[in-house]
Each structure stands twice: as C-alpha cells, then as structure tokens.
Amino acid sequence: MAFVKYSQIFMKFSKLLVAFLFATTTAIFAQDKKITLEEIWSGNFVQQRLQSLQSLNNGSEYVVLNYDQANGTTSIDAYSYKTGKQTRTILNSANLEAIKNFQDFSFSKDEKKILLSTEVEPIYRHSSRDIFYVYDTESEKLSKLSDKKIQEASFSPDNSKVAYVYENNIYYLDLATGKETQVTTDGEINSVINGITDWVYEEEFSFVKAFAWNPTGEKIAYMRFDEAGVPEFSMDLFGKDLYPQQEVFKYPKAGESNSKVSLHMYDVAGGNSEEIKLGDYNDFYIPRIKWTNDPMLLSVQVLNRHQNNLDLIFVNAADNSAAVVMNETDKAYIDITDNLTFLSDNSFIWTSEKDGWNHIYHYSEEGKLKNQVTSGNWEVTNYYGYDPKSKKIFYQSTENGSVNRDVYSIRLNGKSKTRLTNQTGTNSADFSADFTFFINAFSNTETPTIYTLRDSKDGKIVREIQNNKKLLEKEQSYQFSPKELSTIEVNGEELNMWMIKPANFDASKKYPLLMYQYSGPGSQSVSNSYFGTNDYWYQLLANEGYIIACVDGRGTGFKGADFKKVTYKELGKYEVEDQIAAAQKLGERAYIDASRMGIWGWSYGGFMSSNAILKGNDTFSMAIAVAPVTSWRFYDSVYTERYMQTPQENASGYDENSPLNHVEKLKGDYLLIHGGGDDNVHVQNTMRMVEELVQANKQFRWAIYPDRNHGIYGGNTRLHLYTMMTNFILEKL
Numbered sequence: 001m002a003f004v005k006y007s008q009i010f011m012k013f014s015k016l017l018v019a020f021l022f023a024t025t026t027a028i029f030a031q032d033k034k035i036t037l038e039e040i041w042s043g044n045f046v047q048q049r050l051q052s053l054q055s056l057n058n059g060s061e062y063v064v065l066n067y068d069q070a071n072g073t074t075s076i077d078a079y080s081y082k083t084g085k086q087t088r089t090i091l092n093s094a095n096l097e098a099i100k101n102f103q104d105f106s107f108s109k110d111e112k113k114i115l116l117s118t119e120v121e122p123i124y125r126h127s128s129r130d131i132f133y134v135y136d137t138e139s140e141k142l143s144k145l146s147d148k149k150i151q152e153a154s155f156s157p158d159n160s161k162v163a164y165v166y167e168n169n170i171y172y173l174d175l176a177t178g179k180e181t182q183v184t185t186d187g188e189i190n191s192v193i194n195g196i197t198d199w200v201y202e203e204e205f206s207f208v209k210a211f212a213w214n215p216t217g218e219k220i221a222y223m224r225f226d227e228a229g230v231p232e233f234s235m236d237l238f239g240k241d242l243y244p245q246q247e248v249f250k251y252p253k254a255g256e257s258n259s260k261v262s263l264h265m266y267d268v269a270g271g272n273s274e275e276i277k278l279g280d281y282n283d284f285y286i287p288r289i290k291w292t293n294d295p296m297l298l299s300v301q302v303l304n305r306h307q308n309n310l311d312l313i314f315v316n317a318a319d320n321s322a323a324v325v326m327n328e329t330d331k332a333y334i335d336i337t338d339n340l341t342f343l344s345d346n347s348f349i350w351t352s353e354k355d356g357w358n359h360i361y362h363y364s365e366e367g368k369l370k371n372q373v374t375s376g377n378w379e380v381t382n383y384y385g386y387d388p389k390s391k392k393i394f395y396q397s398t399e400n401g402s403v404n405r406d407v408y409s410i411r412l413n414g415k416s417k418t419r420l421t422n423q424t425g426t427n428s429a430d431f432s433a434d435f436t437f438f439i440n441a442f443s444n445t446e447t448p449t450i451y452t453l454r455d456s457k458d459g460k461i462v463r464e465i466q467n468n469k470k471l472l473e474k475e476q477s478y479q480f481s482p483k484e485l486s487t488i489e490v491n492g493e494e495l496n497m498w499m500i501k502p503a504n505f506d507a508s509k510k511y512p513l514l515m516y517q518y519s520g521p522g523s524q525s526v527s528n529s530y531f532g533t534n535d536y537w538y539q540l541l542a543n544e545g546y547i548i549a550c551v552d553g554r555g556t557g558f559k560g561a562d563f564k565k566v567t568y569k570e571l572g573k574y575e576v577e578d579q580i581a582a583a584q585k586l587g588e589r590a591y592i593d594a595s596r597m598g599i600w601g602w603s604y605g606g607f608m609s610s611n612a613i614l615k616g617n618d619t620f621s622m623a624i625a626v627a628p629v630t631s632w633r634f635y636d637s638v639y640t641e642r643y644m645q646t647p648q649e650n651a652s653g654y655d656e657n658s659p660l661n662h663v664e665k666l667k668g669d670y671l672l673i674h675g676g677g678d679d680n681v682h683v684q685n686t687m688r689m690v691e692e693l694v695q696a697n698k699q700f701r702w703a704i705y706p707d708r709n710h711g712i713y714g715g716n717t718r719l720h721l722y723t724m725m726t727n728f729i730l731e732k733l
Contacts, residue, residue: 033477034543040536041719047448047468057111059434061087074101081437091135096142108155112137115153127208151196152209156217170195170211170222183266190250193225198259200252204638205287215295219317220266223286225259237677237707254633254640255647261286265320276315278302278322287336293346307333307642325367332565333642339383351383353561373414379558387435402558403496403528420459426529443530445483479503480539490581496526499549502542511547512596512733519575520604521643522557522564525550553578569650571643572611572657580616598622598733603681610659613668621668622733624725627710630685631658663692669732670700675708
C-alpha cells in the first residue's frame, strides 16, 4: 500500500514538473515571439480608436454612426458626454423602407432634418457622388432628394431647401414643393465647374464644396472654375476587361495654365447670378470663402499664384461690392487654414506666422490688429475654436517641445492661459458644441492612445472613455524595442530623431542602419506618439538585426518659419544634405556599420531617398523609393509653386535637385515602386526615372502595381509591397 501511495505522489509530482516546464518554456517562447508581415497587415496591431463623433447643439450629447453587421443596418445614436451611455436612437435604417442603410449623414442647423448619403461613389481624395435622402426627425418622413448621383448636398439655413451640384452645375430643391431650380447652366465636364472645386484645389486646398448659403438663405455665393485651358492628363486603368479604360482629367502641372476662377453671387428671390469683381487680380486662387456674422457680408481669401500675398476681402451681398480688409505677405509663402473665426461684433480671429512662429491674432471688423493673443518661440499647431460665453480660445501647441503637443485655453486678451492636459506626449482635443467638455486623445512613445473626457474649464478628467491596454498586453509576447527620442546636431541645427534598436542590442557589435524620412515642407515624422503601422514593420526589421532611425531635417515643421521655409525655391537641397550628414554622423557610432546604411521613403520621401542614394552615393548603399516625385516639373501647380515658384522662373531649382539629373551617380542598390493609377504623383515620374537609369546603364529593381493609386493598397497589395521591400532590405543591406 505504501508503494502505491508513493507512486501516486511521484506521478503527481511528475505531472506538476512537466506542467511547470511546459509553462516556463511557453513563457520564454512567448517572449521571443517574432512579429510577421501578415500580422501587421491583417490589422493585428491596430489601436482602438473612437468612432467619428459629432457634438449635438445641446453640448451634452454627441452622435455616432453605428453599423449593425448582423442585420446590415445603420443607426444614428446619441450618447451622454458625462456618462458615455446611449441616451437615444435618433434614426435607425431598420425602420426605413426605402433604404437598408446609409454611409454618412449631416444635420440641418436646427438638427430637425438629416441628409443621408447612400451608394457613395468616391472620385478623388475628398470627393464623391452620392444618392441623398432627407429625413425629417419630427414627421419621421424619408424623401429621396434626387434619382441622380449628386455632390455636396447642403441644407439652407432654414431647412426649407437643399443645394447640390450635378454634372458641374448647381441646383437647389424646395423640400415643401419638390420644385428643383437650376442655378447655373454652363457646367461641362473638363471645361466649366460650378460649386465644386477642380482636382488641384481639392488636393492642395483640401475642400470640394465651393458654394455657401448666406445665414438667411437669401443668397448663394459660389465659385466657378473655367478649366478649358488646363492641360489634360490621362492614364490607363487596366482592370479585367479586354480593353483598358482611359481616365482623362484636368491636371495643371507646375508652370502650366490653372483654371480661371471667379466668384459669383446668386439671388434666390430674383433667380439671377452676378459675378463679383474682387479687384485687379491676375492668375490667382480663392482658397476659402466664408460668411461672416453679418448675413450680407461674405469673407473671401484671394491668394496670388506665388502664394506669398493674401488679401482678405469682404463682399457686401446687398450690392456685390468688394473691399480688401486685411493683407498679409510673406517672403516665401502663406499657408491656408480653416481658422478664421468671426465673433459677434464681426471682429475676427486669425492665425499667422508673421512674427516667425505660428500664432493667434485678433482683428477688428475693419481689419485692424487688436492684439496678438499668443506669442513665443513655439507654434500653435491646432486652433479648436472660440467660446463666446467664457471668451476663451482653445488651441494645441508645442509649448512643451516640438515633438510634444498640449491643449490650452487662453482669453481673447491673451491672459489667463491654462494648460488643459498634463501628460507629456501628444495631446489632441475634440470639443463639445458649447465648449463644456473635450475628449482628449493622448499617447506617447510608450503609451497607445488613451481617450478621456475632460472639463474645458480646468482640464480635469471627468471619465476615461477608452484605452488600449489590450494592445499593450498583446505586445508583451513580442520583444518590441522602445522608440528612443533624441536629437542630433547636423549642419548647425539640433534635429529631432527617433531610433529603434534590436531587442538584444549589444553596443560592442555593429549593425546595419535603415533610415526613414518624409521631409516635406512643414511635415513631422519624429513625435512623442505611439507606434504607427510602419513602426511594427521596423520592429520586424529590428528583430532581423537592423537599427532604424528617422531624422526630421530642415524644411520640416513646428520649429519656426525660418527652419521650415529655408528650403524655399530649392526643394531637395537642404533636406538631402541633412539626411546625408545625419547618416554620416550616425555611421561614426561604434555600433553602426557605416558600410551598410540604407534609406527609404514614400512620395516626398521617395523623392528624398532617390536623391540621397545619388548625391550621397558614398554614404548610402541602398535606397527604396515608393511613389516618388522625380522632377517637380511633373507635379501640380498649387503645391509645387508654393515652394518653388514656376519652372520658368526657377529652372535651376527644379533641375539641380531632380533625381533624373543625377542617375549617373548611382552606386548602390535601388528599388523603385509606383502605383499605375496614381492620380496624384503620376507614374510618369517613375517611367522617366527608369528611362534615365536605363540610358545611364545603371542596374536597379522596379515594380508597378497596376491601377493602384498613391496609397498602393487594396486586397493583398500592402502585404505584397512590404514583403518585397523587406526581402530587398534583407538581401541588399
């Protein structure tokens, strides 16, 4: 009997020992788990984010568009800011007979009617054609706006009408009578556009809707684009049919003819339009129009083609007269924003870099400066709005360092400034309609995004809304390395840098270096924020024994106007010099193998990486360029001329820094990638680069993704792309 007992004890001990060893081995193995490309591009490491929300007028509730996957229906649900609990359902498509679901919505000013978007057909980056319905929240009646796919539907201020654009003409529908009125008649595809922007305005000034009801609904101000003289660009989309489909659209390249833009005022009662004579301008842009708090006074921003002279004009809709209220000039260029805010007395808030840093200013209705609200050697990076009750302005800034962001409030007189966020890192805000609350999104290099509801008076946390602890828990089974923030002194400047080292980093060993950068004017790639998708790819490369680094050189943003605008008229000169010099300085570190340094980038970053391996052929042994600009002569007028003027005025600036003119310097390994359906940076850039490399008898690798746009995505495309780049790095660096 004793033998049996000891045997049982031994068996139990053995089982426990095996279990312990298995658990220990599993734990050790889990800590060594390697990340894969499939995991990255299947969304395994995507941060949980708040759904896009819209504050209701009451300021105590917000609404969210929810999708019921099981039933295929959508609903507009209201939630309490204070509790986060659902308070009511404003609309559920399950209760509608005409439509099963909708993709987007917008409220009328009084929130009694809702425009519902269905059958959305994307056009370019911001534009689409939709089938719209109008839902009345009081009568619960749903009515179809039009059988046609239309653009930019917009309620009149009293909800009685909806204006929209169809085939480049403006219409409005009287919702009570069902009568449709055509406002313009000369719209024609690839010739004349009314009420929406052309391709280059949409891409570079970031708006599509180019008409606006005045506050009383008596007038419609609209822009007209005569693009008959704009050269056409065409590209073949291959699809799966027997013959490719050719897409043709107006695209003004640098130095070529732009659309002729004009401003018009339509009188609803009279049914007639009149062109507004803005002044003696030639070859200009209208990047913004906005009605002031005077219902008959329209503000218009007019920018010269060089984009260094801006007039703020007030148009009196009673007699259509126009007068310049304020003028701003810059030795380089002026950035356009949506920050213009009119107060009850029609004085206005404006942001400007006029003192060398981006700050907030307060002007009288007559355009006289009342006071500079913020000042200092730091940048206002986001303007959130003005609360008339507290007389406070809310904004985001770099007051705690250019890689950090904090949210502040300040009185209109520039006093009582209050920091509303208290954690060092990247803080942003989404305010309720009445500025009672704001939702703070916070992250830093160690913390994925945490969403909290805060009181706008003092920034105190009301409640935590959402965090990403599950993502952190998931990442614990991988050997992820920290993203180390620092600076590096290059060409007389302290440049911001991050670095990711292998998890088992040994300072006595030498590692190959891969640099990433974007480097475009005013951009930022080095910030105190958590991993993005590419950062997980960098972790994969770090696991393979690479050091990855990123340096924001001269020309990037948030360190003052002089730092940003030093690249004016010479894109690709100082930025490339800084990347080469930074690589050389990093190559002096004992743990970096200076003979194995590579660089990669996408879009502007592809332009940079191409130049870096050519001009820095003794520094970089490998480069990858995705969707690169290879000559600014090929890119659009608005973006390019903002920084370069025209090729006719600045030929040397365009050509001396074009990779096309330096191909004979190629020594290292070069991979060139582009999307064949890129309407932004045309595949022409890569085709010309290929031809120059071939004629110089330089060997390289290249790939075209058919029909893919500038983002090169869809299906397995991103996985394929990053697999190709990974294999190239492993083989060549």
